[in-house]
Amino acid sequence: MIDYFANRKDSRLHTASALSKVIATLIVIASVVMNSNLRALIIILGIILLTVRISKLPLGRILKWGIYPVVFAAVFAIGIFVRDVAGLGVFSALHTPAVLMLRSLCAALSLILLLSTTPYTQVFALSRRFLPELIVGTMILTYRFFFILIDELDNLMRVMRLKGGGLSVRKIIDNLGDYGRIVGVLLIRSIDLSERMYKIFLVRGYRGVFSMGEETRLGPSDVYPLTMGFLIMAVSLKARGMF
């Protein structure tokens, strides 16, 4: 679904270059990570959500994806709240948990926004600037293999259940051997997949570089992600009293 959104070209953010969007995302993450001001984080969240709307992305679905890491943060936040509530009172004890959750929500949403408006090949192509070609190429293939292997695992689990394999939580100990063999079969399939890919490389004359097209250059549309990034940075710096 993220790939589908990323390959649409119906908003100004979609037509902006991957470079400007990655810069904006890094600015947002840095601004959020270094900020403990609740009001500033709420404003930053508002700016990100507004950008999601401008990008013609479904707000509900994007928020749903963004909430996954917040669940991790929420579990931590609950622990801190329970610890602090007796000494600080409900309102004050809510501050740190709210900051933690907003930080992770804003960081996650900015990443989802990047991946939903930029095809993954462009993001990986950009990482060529600071990562060796070997790593970038492996990253691209990992992305492709992941979807093939998740289907394989799904099929193997279904076959196991149809044959009476009880892979339920209650039978974990009894079935760890089955898990091991499932992983073994999956490994053999994945290695066969990698060997097929090796032969394809040889046939196509692979010389150590993946072709991912031209990197997009900065253009007029880049004003949008960069404005979002610098606006969020300004909010963050203002909250820290730096201007």
Add this chain to the structure above:
Amino acid sequence: MVHIEIPDGVLPLWLVALGFIILAPLLYLATKKVEEDLDKARVLPLMAALSAIMLVVMSLELGLTHVNLSVLSGLILGPYPAVIAVFITMVMLSLVGHGGITVIGLNTLLVSMESMLGYFIYKGLRRIARPSIGAGVATFVVLMTSAILLVGIGALSNVELGLFIEAHDETLRAAIPLKEFAVTVMSIATIGAVIESLIVGSTVGYLATVRPDILAGGS
């Protein structure tokens, strides 16, 4: 696999920066070694396959833990390609919010250590034990070592130590002092290590029977 599932904005900046500073030369060395010593066209898809497997098996439901096959990746790929595979796995995990983007450095160091150490322990044990036993023991030792390192990272950090614990039990994640944190981490890590050791042992036993060439370890 023992790794840090903390989102961005929780760990102190100096600690996450230190993770990246240590990771950079390790990643450089691993890339150099792979490019110089191995057939790049062959090892690249293999590293990708193992990275994808590490991500895929995380979806296996195992109650309060999940496996990641970091040790098994080390056994199959060898130590240097395993570092690259682990790095990519951590990048992908952070993109889906399973640990923040800022903890990629620390997580890669921790899990790479599992792959590298697991490879050498397995190699040593292969002379005296069956492959399944060797792999199971190597996995257990390495995961426990990793848990000790996690406690060390917790002690270095100023954040609430309860944030590190990877249990899916809310009460266990509450803020707790170092001693209790260490006991909790080690208890949960022991359960996870036993489960992963049994799975890896069983997998290696199966592979040793049907495709022993796979366990050549980066050769």
